Amino acid sequence: MGQWLAALTHVAGSELDLSIGRVEIPPRLALSDFHVHCSGWVLNGDDAACRQFEIRQPWLGLLRGRLRVGSSGEHTEIAFTDIAWAGARGRIVWRWSRGHWTLRCTLSGIDLSQLARLHGRWITEPSGYTDIQGSADVRFELGGAGKEAARFQAVIGVRTVGFNGPDAAQDLAAKMELRAAARPRKHWVASSRLEFTRGQLYLEPGFTLDGARPGFALETPGLVLRINAEWDPSAGKLDVFDLVLDHKKTLRLRASGSFRPFTSKPWDALRLNASLLDLRKAYPMYLQPLLIGTVLRDIKPAGRLGIDARITAGVLAQLRLVFSEVSAREAQGGFEIRSLSGQLPLLAHGQRLRSRLRFAQLKLQRLAFGPVDLDIESQEGELRLARPGGIPVLDGKLWIESLRAYDFGDDEFSLQADTKVEPFSLARFTRALGWHPFSGRFSGVAPGIDYRHDTLRVGGALRAQVFDGVVVVQNLYINDPFGPVPVLTADISVRDLDLEALTGTFSFGKIEGGLGGRVRGLRLEDGQPLAFDAEFSTPAKDPKPHRISQRAVDSLTSLGGGGSANTFSRALLGLFDTFSYARLGITCRLRNGVCAMGGVGPVEDGGYYIVKRGKVPPVIDVKGYNRSVAWRTLIDRLKRVTASKGAVVK
Amino acid sequence: MKRTAISAIIALSSAACVTVNIYFPAAAAEQAADQIIQDIYGRPKKGDAPEKPPNESGGVDVDTSLGCRVLSFIVPMAFAAQLDIDISSPGIDKLRASMRKRHQALSPFYASGAVGMTATGLLDARDLALVPIARRNALKQLVAEENRDRNALYQGIARENGHLEWESEIRATFAKRWVTNAPRGWWYQDDGGGWKKK
Numbered sequence: 001m002g003q004w005l006a007a008l009t010h011v012a013g014s015e016l017d018l019s020i021g022r023v024e025i026p027p028r029l030a031l032s033d034f035h036v037h038c039s040g041w042v043l044n045g046d047d048a049a050c051r052q053f054e055i056r057q058p059w060l061g062l063l064r065g066r067l068r069v070g071s072s073g074e075h076t077e078i079a080f081t082d083i084a085w086a087g088a089r090g091r092i093v094w095r096w097s098r099g100h101w102t103l104r105c106t107l108s109g110i111d112l113s114q115l116a117r118l119h120g121r122w123i124t125e126p127s128g129y130t131d132i133q134g135s136a137d138v139r140f141e142l143g144g145a146g147k148e149a150a151r152f153q154a155v156i157g158v159r160t161v162g163f164n165g166p167d168a169a170q171d172l173a174a175k176m177e178l179r180a181a182a183r184p185r186k187h188w189v190a191s192s193r194l195e196f197t198r199g200q201l202y203l204e205p206g207f208t209l210d211g212a213r214p215g216f217a218l219e220t221p222g223l224v225l226r227i228n229a230e231w232d233p234s235a236g237k238l239d240v241f242d243l244v245l246d247h248k249k250t251l252r253l254r255a256s257g258s259f260r261p262f263t264s265k266p267w268d269a270l271r272l273n274a275s276l277l278d279l280r281k282a283y284p285m286y287l288q289p290l291l292i293g294t295v296l297r298d299i300k301p302a303g304r305l306g307i308d309a310r311i312t313a314g315v316l317a318q319l320r321l322v323f324s325e326v327s328a329r330e331a332q333g334g335f336e337i338r339s340l341s342g343q344l345p346l347l348a349h350g351q352r353l354r355s356r357l358r359f360a361q362l363k364l365q366r367l368a369f370g371p372v373d374l375d376i377e378s379q380e381g382e383l384r385l386a387r388p389g390g391i392p393v394l395d396g397k398l399w400i401e402s403l404r405a406y407d408f409g410d411d412e413f414s415l416q417a418d419t420k421v422e423p424f425s426l427a428r429f430t431r432a433l434g435w436h437p438f439s440g441r442f443s444g445v446a447p448g449i450d451y452r453h454d455t456l457r458v459g460g461a462l463r464a465q466v467f468d469g470v471v472v473v474q475n476l477y478i479n480d481p482f483g484p485v486p487v488l489t490a491d492i493s494v495r496d497l498d499l500e501a502l503t504g505t506f507s508f509g510k511i512e513g514g515l516g517g518r519v520r521g522l523r524l525e526d527g528q529p530l531a532f533d534a535e536f537s538t539p540a541k542d543p544k545p546h547r548i549s550q551r552a553v554d555s556l557t558s559l560g561g562g563g564s565a566n567t568f569s570r571a572l573l574g575l576f577d578t579f580s581y582a583r584l585g586i587t588c589r590l591r592n593g594v595c596a597m598g599g600v601g602p603v604e605d606g607g608y609y610i611v612k613r614g615k616v617p618p619v620i621d622v623k624g625y626n627r628s629v630a631w632r633t634l635i636d637r638l639k640r641v642t643a644s645k646g647a648v649v650k
Numbered sequence: 651m652k653r654t655a656i657s658a659i660i661a662l663s664s665a666a667c668v669t670v671n672i673y674f675p676a677a678a679a680e681q682a683a684d685q686i687i688q689d690i691y692g693r694p695k696k697g698d699a700p701e702k703p704p705n706e707s708g709g710v711d712v713d714t715s716l717g718c719r720v721l722s723f724i725v726p727m728a729f730a731a732q733l734d735i736d737i738s739s740p741g742i743d744k745l746r747a748s749m750r751k752r753h754q755a756l757s758p759f760y761a762s763g764a765v766g767m768t769a770t771g772l773l774d775a776r777d778l779a780l781v782p783i784a785r786r787n788a789l790k791q792l793v794a795e796e797n798r799d800r801n802a803l804y805q806g807i808a809r810e811n812g813h814l815e816w817e818s819e820i821r822a823t824f825a826k827r828w829v830t831n832a833p834r835g836w837w838y839q840d841d842g843g844g845w846k847k848k
Contacts, residue, residue, distance in 0.1 A: 130779065164779045168786075202783040212794060215778070217787055289787055293794040484748065484802045485741035487809075525806075528740035592736065 014041045026149040033058055038067065046071040061118050074098050087111030102143040110136040112161065134161030152180040172199030172220065191228045196220035214289040222248035236260055250281045265314035274307040279326065295482045301328040317349040336363040345378035346408045352379045354386060366432045369393045382406050396424025414452035420445050426466055438505045440466030454480045469497035488524040506642045509552030514542040529590060537585025537600050546581045546614055555641040556610055556622050580614030595629045674819045675735060682735040683827040690749045691831060739810045745803045752796055759789055766837035766845055771804065771825035772797045776837060776845055
């Protein structure tokens, strides 16, 4: 078997003490420092027996049992029976016959907490695992010839296993079968089956994703792992021919490749296919841990997902997702997708992959897009639309001329697109967003949409034809669009609005005339205005009649916080329904929650004109005197004014 | 005498005009941090400054390009002493509300030591062995979301005050005040990166 250096240290009557310096068990195990004590030593021809046998070894602790050594011609047997060790009972038998030997061991009921304590003597650094408990039954057979081992098989069962640390287990029960055989050049081939029947497991594979270490919390019953592999000790490499992981009807994973343990890039080559057969169950267990902190961190999915991955030369070279009737709803209602099918190639080194992706509907907040059928191409790290595609939205279309995305799963992820909005109705759009509905059409050309480093930039101009005029949005940026507080900046220009249509829609009180203006440097934080420079006024050479109703005057004065407080004017106000004006307008520069207000011209006594009188009586001036109004106050007043049917005259 | 006085004033004013710069108002930042943190921790505020009404400006822009009047040497120093940190924006309010609500779920993990305060003003799930298997991923999710909000908060405050470059100092201020305002028994990271129990 192996070599052993023994020194007989004491013999007295039937007591025997032996020190064994070193025992080697092929292929690689070596134990040293055995102290053997035998009492009741009996020698009988070629047989020897020991009624009570004790082995002490620094790592093994104390092993007790009976020993019998038998020898006949070319056969020798050493049997160690009635073993008591680490809470276990069992036997170890070594047989040698004509140069061949076998070592058989059966140990039942090994107490894992005792084993952990023994282990603590071997390792100087704490393993990081505590509360180790459970019991194990081990049966193995090792056979060989001379100094070489040739075959090994084992059955190991564990029960009520628990441990705590970065990985953890609770009430775990599992059974493993292993068969291995030696091959030339010290290679070994092995096949193994591991099945869990009970318990919970928490595993942190060890890699970091976005600064955190993902961990999987598994309900293990039904989890089966089968593996066929060959171990090459000189290269430190495990050739995995076939690895299959089955988890009831939730996950089926198949892989093959070349694995080098304890290196920085352990997988030299890997082909992996994972089928998540029921996303409803598979997502919380297998996907969600990988998506913490992303926009998919809390969704309710259904359908099937397949993942194909390939690692070549230690680097991820291909990654593809295959969707089968997948739907998902974001828990906060942010988005929802229905009937997603097809393939999404995320990465393709050295190849050009083409695929088709379609879905029935995608909802972002309350805006619905779809159905969509796209042709996608992936090459190296780039994903792009193979040909332009249209996405129906409301009663129009979002036409994507081109789209390219790079570096998925990276901080350097970026996306560029050229799009065109084919007109859709604003009535449906505003209603979908929950705004006060108004009519008009929305269109635009947006070349140069760019998303990178958490900022979305929309080039070109978005146009809304509304209230017989045109509103144009340019220089649109959204910072952190998927984060907790998105910030939107834009410049808006307004031309040829019809005030009658506008004031009619919002129950402001009728004003006839045109309106134009702009909002520069608009900044919205989480949908609320934070800053802007706005100015609106009657356009020069406006052909429309300029008339303002009494109710509109009341609304304007309420907005400005009360204008002229002349009681005589108030009385006259009540007499007429409509007044004529030459120009009207308002400006507001919003900073730090305060609107610095102005109008269409200064008033001698320090105020400003909101409405400047016309030529045909009855005429009216509306003057404002509050230069600073808190934005919240202004909004409250506007809400009150447009909500009530009659005006509030202060 | 008069001429020296005048030239001294002119010299002072031009020197002051040229070298006026807005430095980071550390004391005000600490006060603002304490206010936000105590509100999140759910502790009654002890005599801190009330939230500024919108009519008062938080930041100060001292315009040095449009010529310097003689009296302007007084202005920078006076304003610098009153410099404040403005924390009233809808985005910051939203983040505070979200963090206040999440704190109730995080509280037991702080107490058990499963979660600790890092030196960069964020949270770390420092000892998951203290968390039962079924709740570990939920805690990781909480920590990721809280860190997201905290990063947005530090950036949002810097942006709100018109000085994006103040983000790292705001973060450092908060990193200290999270710990100072924390009850005993909570864990935090010291300058060396090691974990300590308060």
